[in-house]
Amino acid sequence: MIRFENVTKRFPDGTEALKDISLVLPTHELTAVIGPSGCGKTTLMKMINKLEKPTAGSIYIDEKPINGMDEVQLRRSIGYVIQRIGLFPHMTISDNVALVPKLLEWPKAKKEERVRELLELVGLDPAIYMDRYPLELSGGQQQRVGVIRALAGDPNIVLMDEPFSALDPISREQLQDELRNLQQTIKKTIVFVTHDMDEALKIADSIILMRDGQVEQTGTPQQLIDNPANEFVRNFIGVERINQKRTFGEKRLMEFLDLFTADWAGDAKKISADSSIEEAFLQLDESDQDYLAVVQDGRIIAYANDRDLLKAALAKETGVLA
Amino acid sequence: MRNFLDTLVSRQDMIISAFLEHIYLSFVAVAIGIAIALPLGIIITRYRRYAEPIIGVTAVFQTIPSLALFGFLVPILGIGSPTALIALIIYALLPILRNTYAGIVGVDGSTIEAGRGMGMTRTQILRQIELPLALPFIMAGIRTATVLTVGIATLATFVGAGGLGDIIYRGLQSYNNSLVLAGALPVAFLAIGFDQILKWIEKRATPKGLKT
Numbered sequence: 128m129i130r131f132e133n134v135t136k137r138f139p140d141g142t143e144a145l146k147d148i149s150l151v152l153p154t155h156e157l158t159a160v161i162g163p164s165g166c167g168k169t170t171l172m173k174m175i176n177k178l179e180k181p182t183a184g185s186i187y188i189d190e191k192p193i194n195g196m197d198e199v200q201l202r203r204s205i206g207y208v209i210q211r212i213g214l215f216p217h218m219t220i221s222d223n224v225a226l227v228p229k230l231l232e233w234p235k236a237k238k239e240e241r242v243r244e245l246l247e248l249v250g251l252d253p254a255i256y257m258d259r260y261p262l263e264l265s266g267g268q269q270q271r272v273g274v275i276r277a278l279a280g281d282p283n284i285v286l287m288d289e290p291f292s293a294l295d296p297i298s299r300e301q302l303q304d305e306l307r308n309l310q311q312t313i314k315k316t317i318v319f320v321t322h323d324m325d326e327a328l329k330i331a332d333s334i335i336l337m338r339d340g341q342v343e344q345t346g347t348p349q350q351l352i353d354n355p356a357n358e359f360v361r362n363f364i365g366v367e368r369i370n371q372k373r374t375f376g377e378k379r380l381m382e383f384l385d386l387f388t389a390d391w392a393g394d395a396k397k398i399s400a401d402s403s404i405e406e407a408f409l410q411l412d413e414s415d416q417d418y419l420a421v422v423q424d425g426r427i428i429a430y431a432n433d434r435d436l437l438k439a440a441l442a443k444e445t446g447v448l449a
Numbered sequence: 450m451r452n453f454l455d456t457l458v459s460r461q462d463m464i465i466s467a468f469l470e471h472i473y474l475s476f477v478a479v480a481i482g483i484a485i486a487l488p489l490g491i492i493i494t495r496y497r498r499y500a501e502p503i504i505g506v507t508a509v510f511q512t513i514p515s516l517a518l519f520g521f522l523v524p525i526l527g528i529g530s531p532t533a534l535i536a537l538i539i540y541a542l543l544p545i546l547r548n549t550y551a552g553i554v555g556v557d558g559s560t561i562e563a564g565r566g567m568g569m570t571r572t573q574i575l576r577q578i579e580l581p582l583a584l585p586f587i588m589a590g591i592r593t594a595t596v597l598t599v600g601i602a603t604l605a606t607f608v609g610a611g612g613l614g615d616i617i618y619r620g621l622q623s624y625n626n627s628l629v630l631a632g633a634l635p636v637a638f639l640a641i642g643f644d645q646i647l648k649w650i651e652k653r654a655t656p657k658g659l660k661t
Contacts, residue, residue, distance in 0.1 A: 176566060178562075178565065178566060198568075199568045199569075199570055200568070201568070202565070202566060202567060202568030203567065203568030204568075207563070207566035207567055209559055209562055209563050209566065210559070211557075211559035212559070213557075213559040213560050213562060213563030213564075214560075214563070215560055215563075215564075215577075215578060215658075216560070216582070216656070216658045216659055217581045217582055217656030217657070217658045217659060218658065219658070226567060226569075227567050227568065230567070230568055230569065230573070260657060260658030260659075261658060262658055262659070263658075276567075277567075286566075
């Protein structure tokens with residue numbers, strides 16, 4: 128877990144890049160930090176490996192303050208992928224990937240095995256690519272190497288600074304998918320800086336949305352879409368995207384109890400209040416009754432017919448309900 | 450032509466010893482020039498505020514006509530090879546210094562940032578990233594300096610430091626064109642030879658991954 132506690136960053140020219148930020152980046156999750164350029168997202172990320180130092184406040188990794196840690200040691204324990212790839216053009220792919228293991232003085236055999244393993248992980252045949260040089264690879268391949276280079280020292284935390292933004296759209300999509308799948312296996316704590324909302328919504332477990340050095344909203348992609356905290360968040364996500372991503376059955380029935388019928392005399396099939404509207408429609412379809420009984424903690428709390436469900440779905444669509 | 454060959458044979462000893470002196474002067478001057486300019490070039494990449502003034506000073510030295518520079522140094526240092534060497538070193542500084550600086554500054558910032566972010570120390574970044582990537586530039590600087598020095602070393606004769614300039618000067622004084630040639634041709638060959646050797650080294654020094 129990475130924790131920011133009242134972190135402020137003021138640059139020598141007086142601009143405040145971060146204003147009293149406190150937040151938590153959970154372990155084993157991919158957190159996307161997003162915002163318009165100049166919002167402080169990169170500065171925020173670079174503080175984790177001490178490429179930037181806070182003017183005030185502290186940062187903790189697993190509750191240990193990083194202030195006192197040696198920055199070189201700290202950086203070797205954290206993976207780092209940069210935007211413009213940053214592979215060393217004069218070193219082979221193998222040497223590039225093995226850089227951190229070399230700094231950590233791993234034995235040669237272990238380094239080599241690690242390089243092979245990682246290349247295979249991203250679908251690059253070690254026999255072909257180990258001895259190639261970065262400039263002989265395509266942009267997408269280069270950034271795959273960039274990503275595995277960050278994983279080489281087996282860090283718990285990986286920082287990624289707009290890693291895919293310099294790639295063409297097709298490679299970008301591919302690498303996003305690959306990263307998503309990779310994360311299922313490696314389960315690292317990933318901090319992913321991006322300015323691309325689609326990317327964030329696609330790959331992140333949770334999103335931190337920033338503006339002018341402040342956090343506007345944090346939450347899962349679904350939470351941001353469902354409940355944008357303010358106009359800025361709504362605009363940044365994009366109204367179109369909100370409508371698109373809000374699959375209308377996603378919300379729980381219990382949020383729409385006001386719209387349902389309080390009482391009904393007939394027999395009704397029971398459905399949990401945790402179910403989605405979509406599921407309720409399906410259940411109602413299968414049932415030969417007009418109403419469903421919405422159940423919470425074993426008690427029937429409301430009844431819903433197809434008209435009620437439609438109202439709920441519409442309410443959700445227009446965002447009328449809080 | 451006949452005349453020229455005769456001269457070569459009859460003055461053989463003198464020509465060879467002048468040739469060796471010339472190589473010695475050029476070589477020592479370039480070596481000391483590298484020893485000064487290379488570290489200095491690295492240092493000014495770390496303190497960029499001072500880079501322009503320092504390179505500027507060496508550029509001013511460069512603009513002093515070589516004969517004049519030898520002239521300035523004689524009253525201070527007297528005659529002899531130290532004087533010649535100092536003058537030659539001063540000329541060798543600029544190309545090496547400027548190329549070292551430009552080579553290191555020209556290394557892509559993202560590469561260095563990647564190195565820093567992965568936990569390389571400043572020395573490791575210098576030795577494993579900046580210097581290898583700047584090496585072709587540095588070698589080109591040394592090459593320029595060497596060719597320049599070989600040419601200017603011809604003037605060392607005026608401060609009594611010997612070299613092939615001696616032969617040329619003697620030839621000029623005695624209106625002996627063959628003797629002038631016997632001094633001038635080796636200088637030209639020396640310059641071309643050094644240039645070719647260093648060009649080869651420069652190629653070898655280019656990191657493999659950068660060759661296309």
